[in-house]
Amino acid sequence: MEHYDAIIIGSGQSGNPLAVKLAVSGWNVALVEKEHIGGSCVNVGCSPTKTMVASARAAYVAGRAADYGVSIDGSVGMDMRRVRERKRAIVDSFSGGDQAKLERKGVRIIWGEAGFTGPREIEVALNDGGTERISGDKIFIDTGTRPAIPEIDGLDRCAIHDNATIMELSSVPEHLLVIGGGYIGVEFAGMFRRFGAKVTIVHNCEYLLCREDQDVGEAIQDIFREDGIEIMLNARTSSATQDADGTVHLAVTTPDGEKTITGSHLLISAGRIPNTDMLNLETAGLKVDDRGFIPTNDRLETAVPGIYAMGDVKGGPAFTHISYDDYRVIRDNLFGGGGASITDRMVPYVVFMDPQLGRIGLSEVAAAEAGVEFNVVKMPMAYVARAIEMDETRGFMKALVDPDSGKILGFSCLGMEGGELMAVVQVAMMGGLTYRDLREGIFAHPTLAESLNNLFSLVDQ
Numbered sequence: 001m002e003h004y005d006a007i008i009i010g011s012g013q014s015g016n017p018l019a020v021k022l023a024v025s026g027w028n029v030a031l032v033e034k035e036h037i038g039g040s041c042v043n044v045g046c047s048p049t050k051t052m053v054a055s056a057r058a059a060y061v062a063g064r065a066a067d068y069g070v071s072i073d074g075s076v077g078m079d080m081r082r083v084r085e086r087k088r089a090i091v092d093s094f095s096g097g098d099q100a101k102l103e104r105k106g107v108r109i110i111w112g113e114a115g116f117t118g119p120r121e122i123e124v125a126l127n128d129g130g131t132e133r134i135s136g137d138k139i140f141i142d143t144g145t146r147p148a149i150p151e152i153d154g155l156d157r158c159a160i161h162d163n164a165t166i167m168e169l170s171s172v173p174e175h176l177l178v179i180g181g182g183y184i185g186v187e188f189a190g191m192f193r194r195f196g197a198k199v200t201i202v203h204n205c206e207y208l209l210c211r212e213d214q215d216v217g218e219a220i221q222d223i224f225r226e227d228g229i230e231i232m233l234n235a236r237t238s239s240a241t242q243d244a245d246g247t248v249h250l251a252v253t254t255p256d257g258e259k260t261i262t263g264s265h266l267l268i269s270a271g272r273i274p275n276t277d278m279l280n281l282e283t284a285g286l287k288v289d290d291r292g293f294i295p296t297n298d299r300l301e302t303a304v305p306g307i308y309a310m311g312d313v314k315g316g317p318a319f320t321h322i323s324y325d326d327y328r329v330i331r332d333n334l335f336g337g338g339g340a341s342i343t344d345r346m347v348p349y350v351v352f353m354d355p356q357l358g359r360i361g362l363s364e365v366a367a368a369e370a371g372v373e374f375n376v377v378k379m380p381m382a383y384v385a386r387a388i389e390m391d392e393t394r395g396f397m398k399a400l401v402d403p404d405s406g407k408i409l410g411f412s413c414l415g416m417e418g419g420e421l422m423a424v425v426q427v428a429m430m431g432g433l434t435y436r437d438l439r440e441g442i443f444a445h446p447t448l449a450e451s452l453n454n455l456f457s458l459v460d461q
Contacts, residue, residue, distance in 0.1 A: 012039030358422030361410030
C-alpha cells in the first residue's frame with residue numbers, strides 16, 4: 001500500500017489549489033478523481049453555463065438590433081451545435097489547464113472512485129479496472145454535489161435533463177419545462193428562452209428565487225413574463241408521463257386546481273445532494289448530517305482528526321468562490337500559523353440571468369430575522385444614466401444601512417452587470433466604508449458605479 005502525506009478526494013475548486021500548494025511545499029500528494037479535473041464548476045457548472053449565457057445574450061441583442069438603429073437582414077437564428085462546440089472548447093481548455101498544472105507540480109492523479117477502508121486508508125475503484133489501496137496522513141474530502149431528482153410519479157420513465165445534459169442539446173427545444181425556480185432553473189430558463197424555446201417554470205414557492213427578498217423575486221418574474229416565459233407558482237408536480245415521440249406531460253397541482261402542461265424537453269433543477277454515499281464514511285468514523293453533508297468545525301476539520309471536508313460537500317453556500325476560500329482557510333491553518341476560519345465570511349454571489357442579480361450581505365428578510373436594525377433604500381435601474389444609454393433599464397438596486405454607524409449591511413442589484421456593481425459595494429464593505437463614502441465618492445461618468453451616489457443619497461431623504 002502506497003502512503004502519502006495527503007490524499008485529496010475530488011478535483012474541485014478547493015481540492016485543486018490545495019493539491020498544488022501541498023505539492024510545492026514538499027508534500028507527497030495523491031488526488032483521486034472519478035470523472036473530470038476541475039469539478040462541477042469547470043465542467044458542468046459555472047464555466048459552461050456562463051459561456052452559453054453569453055451566446056444567449058448575443059442572440060437577445062441581435063434580436064433587439066432595430067431598437068438601436070441597426071438593421072439585420074433576415075431573422076436571427078441559433079446554431080446550437082456551434083454554441084455547444086464553443087462551450088466544450090472552453091471547458092476543455094480550463095480542465096486541461098488544471099490537469100496540466102497538477103501534473104507539472106508533481107501531484108499524482110488517480111482516476112477512480114474512492115471509499116474509506118479506515119480512518120487513514122482509501123480504496124479506489126479504478127476507472128480502467130481493478131482497485132488500488134492507499135493511505136495518507138491527512139485526507140481532504142472535496143467530492144461536491146450532484147442534481148437531486150424529486151420523487152414524482154412516473155418521472156423515472158421519462159427522459160429528463162439536468163444542468164449537465166441540457167447543455168449538450170444539438171437543437172433548440174420547442175418547449176422546455178423547468179421544474180424548480182431556484183438559481184439553476186432561472187439561469188437556464190432565461191437562456192433557453194433567448195435561444196428561441198418556449199419555456200414554462202413550475203416552482204413550488206410563492207415567488208422565484210424564494211431565498212431572496214420578495215420584491216427581488218417578483219421583479220424577476222415581471223422580467224421573465226415580459227420575455228414570454230410562463231411561470232407557475234405555488235405549484236407542485238404530482239406526476240410525469242412521456243409519449244413515444246418524446247412529448248412530456250406534467251400533472252401539476254396549483255392554487256387554481258389540477259393542470260396538465262406539455263413540453264418537448266424536461267429540465268430538473270430541484271436542488272442538489274452531496275456526493276457522500278459512496279465514500280464509506282462510517283468506516284472512517286465519520287457521520288453525515290440529515291441531508292447527507294459532512295459536518296465540520298469553522299476550520300473545516302471533521303470529527304475525525306486529520307480528515308477535512310471542503311467545498312459543497314460540507315454544506316452551506318454552494319459557490320465556487322466559497323470553495324476556493326475553503327482552500328485558503330486550510331492553507332493558512334496548515335502553513336500560516338492557524339487562526340483562519342469560515343465564520344462570518346462574506347458570501348457574495350451572482351445569478352447570471354439577464355439582467356444579472358448580484359447580492360452581498362444581508363437581505364431584508366435575513367436582517368429582520370436576526371433582529372438587526374436597518375434602513376433600506378431602493379432605486380430603479382430606470383434612474384441610472386448608463387442603463388438608460390444602453391437601453392437596459394429593467395430591475396432595481398437596494399441597500400440596507402445601519403442607522404447608527406452608517407455601515408452598509410447588504411446590497412442587491414437586479415440590473416445590467418448587477419454582479420459587477422455588487423462587487424463595488426462589497427469592496428466598500430470590506431474596507432469598512434459607510435454609505436456616506438459612496439454617496440460622496442467621485443466615480444467616473446457615466447459608469448454604473450456612479451449610480452451609487454444617487455442610491456445612497458436616498459438614505460437621508
